[in-house]
Amino acid sequence: MTASATPAIAPPETVLATDDLSAYYGTHQAVGNVSIAFRRQAITALIGPSGCGKTTLLRCLNRIHELAFDACVSGRVLFDNADIYEWGTDPMAIRRRIGMVFQRPNPFPTLSILDNAVAAGGRRLNRRAKLEVAERALRAAALWDEVKDKLSRSPLQLSGGQQQRLCIARAVAAEPDVLLMDEPTASLDPIATAVIEELMASLANQFTLVAVTHNMQQAARVSDVAAFMLADESRTGRLIEVDDTAKLFTKPSDRRTEDYITGRFG
Amino acid sequence: MDEPAFRRIARFVSPVDRGFAAVVYGGSALFAVLIVGLFIELVLGSWPSLRAFGPSFIWKSAWDPVASKFGALPMIYGTVVTSFIAILLASFVGIMAAVFLADFAPRWIAAPLSFLIELLAAVPSVVYGLWGLFVLAPLVRTTIGPVLQHLLGWTPLFAGPIYGVGLLTAGIILALMIVPTVTAISRDVIAAIPRDLREASMALGSTKWETATRVVLPAARVGIFGACVLGLGRALGETIAVTMVIGNRPEISASLFAPSYTLASVIANEFTEATSAVYISALIELGLILFVVSIVVNAVARLMIWSVRGSRA
Incomplete structure (x- = not known):
């Protein structure tokens, strides 16, 4: 199975898919002709060496890519069978339904922990409704017990792992359908990483997760589906192979995937 | 051992x-x-003046060199009011311009515009003064003043005859002079806010405007406050442009259209004609007041910045 084939996962329940998606920074093509479907309530891991376009691909899925001043996109991203790049689509509405967690924890430094948790639209709520929304989100992010007594404190007093879970809570509070995660544990220590991985598994009961990761063990541990990307000679990221994680890590069908997961390069 | x-x-x-x-x-x-x-x-x-008038120098409002009666209050009032007008106008315009330059303007606009704004800071103040005297003052007399008076004439601030030169004109000139400082520093501060934070806000479905006002500006507020203080410092001490448009009358009047005087402009204006020792000494005491006020303003502002920072550390 190769990248040129149509979406490799037979979509039992596809919520989000790309169709011949290419992404550019100026004239440089960072992602080339990727077609991939993301299964509902599953964790899809995007793996590959640095510079293979996996983060750019992820950023195309909620139209955050276009915030770069010279960014552009061709192809389609289908969300609930509608192209999110269709002329007239409101990117703000898309981003509320496709949340994102970033590589480095980035809570809003001037807001309290509570206000961070309800940052997506909590401004109009009264204090009680705010607390309800925040508690639900913070529980979903496995952070409630650690912060329930200091909701009015600054998020900067939390540890890195706690900050990252706060960011997850912030994304979850918006009640999205899909949660995109860009190397969510890259800046965390092993213990905090384990907590986040556990959390990802529980979040997958409710959301569709797409996670970029450098860490192949992590991909093997937490994901249901894995997609391997690789940059070609003109540094354009291509989708090489996508399959059930168990299969991709044991019997990859592409030679390059095998080389990568056995550590022969990258 | x-x-x-x-x-x-x-x-x-x-x-x-x-x-x-x-x-x-x-x-x-x-x-x-x-x-x-x-x-x-x-x-x-300023010793002779200090000895002759004592602390009452600060709150006496008579400034009569012929009778050798000197009081600094009109100049302190003029300095504070013009600087306040300036910082009010300049901080609003400057912060908005900085947000535009840092977060909204496409690069082909932002780069030349930033360059122009920084050039504005390099214009000698006497040129601002000339422009103020020949363009702004008539404009205030014929257009800006009457419009303000029509709208807000019921407040003492905008009542009374409009001379053209006066507190308001001086405040506007000062605002123009400090707006480049406020804009350039605020823009640098805003640009230094991590891209991560902006993206976090955008990824929650916020608009660019919401991101700028609710995330970026609050995160940058300490630095922006610093930029405004720097502007205020310049406004307090600015001399020549103000001297040219303020009307140079040591009087206290509630109206912003009234002519006034500032600490810096009275020194520049009257030093050459000060004949008696106590006159010169009174002018030097004005300089002493300006010196102390500037230092206190900067110190207080810095303490405020530190206290804000400390509570968030």
């Missing part, structure tokens, strides 16, 4: 290093010496 376990190693310091150290220590000590020396010199120079 009273022999110490460790022996101090006799450090060898080369004579060149010694000389170099003396130069750099001396260089940095110079600043302390300068500021203290300046203060002492001002106190000495």
Whole structure:
């Protein structure tokens, strides 16, 4: 199975898919002709060496890519069978339904922990409704017990792992359908990483997760589906192979995937 | 055993290093010496005035060189009011411009515009003064003043005859002069806010405007406050442009259209004609007040910045 084939996962329940998606920074093509479907309530891991376009691909899925001043996109991203790049689509509405967690924890430094948790639209709520929304989100992010007594404190007093879970809570509070995660544990220590991985598994009961990761063990541990990307000679990221994680890590069908997961390069 | 376990190693310091150290220590000590020396010199120079009028110099409002009666209140009032108008106008415009330059303007606009704004800061103040005298003052007399008076004439601030020169005109000129400083520094501060934070806000479905006002500006507020203080510092001490448009009358009037005087402009204006020793001394005392006020403003602002920062550390 190769990248040129149509979406490799037979979509039992596809919520989000790309169709011949290419992404550019100026004239440089960072992602080339990727077609991939993301299964509902599953964790899809995007793996590959640095510079293979996996983060750019992820950023195309909620139209955050276009915030770069010279960014552009061709192809389609289908969300609930509608192209999110269709002329007239409101990117703000898309981003509320496709949340994102970033590589480095980035809570809003001037807001309290509570206000961070309800940052997506909590401004109009009264204090009680705010607390309800925040508690639900913070529980979903496995952070409630650690912060329930200091909701009015600054998020900067939390540890890195706690900050990252706060960011997850912030994304979850918006009640999205899909949660995109860009190397969510890259800046965390092993213990905090384990907590986040556990959390990802529980979040997958409710959301569709797409996670970029450098860490192949992590991909093997937490994901249901894995997609391997690789940059070609003109540094354009291509989708090489996508399959059930168990299969991709044991019997990859592409030679390059095998080389990568056995550590022969990258 | 009273022999110490460790022996101090006799450090060898080369004579060149010694000389170099003396130069750099001396260089940095110079600043302390300068500021203290300046203060002492001002106190000495204003001694006759200090002795003649005592502390009442600050709250007496008579300024009559012929009768040798001197009070600083009108100048303090003029300085505070013009600076306040300036910082009010300049901070609003400057912060908005900085947000536009840092977050909204496409690069092909932002780069030349930033360059122009920085050029604006390089225009000599006497040129601003000329423009103020020949363009802005008539404009205030014929257009801006009457419009404000029509809308807000019921407040004492905008009542009374409109001369063209006066507090409002001086405040506007000062605002123009400090807006480049406020804009340039605020823009740098805003640009230094991590992209991560903006993206976090955008990824929650916020608009660019919401991101700028709710995430970026609050995160940058300390630095922006610093930018405004820097502008205020410049406004307090600005001399020549203000002297040209403020009307130079040592009077206190509630109306912003009324002519007034500032600490800096009275010194510049009257030093050459000050004949008696007590007159000169009174002018130097005005300088002393300006010096102290500037230092206090900066110190208070810095303490505020530190307190904000400390509570968030």
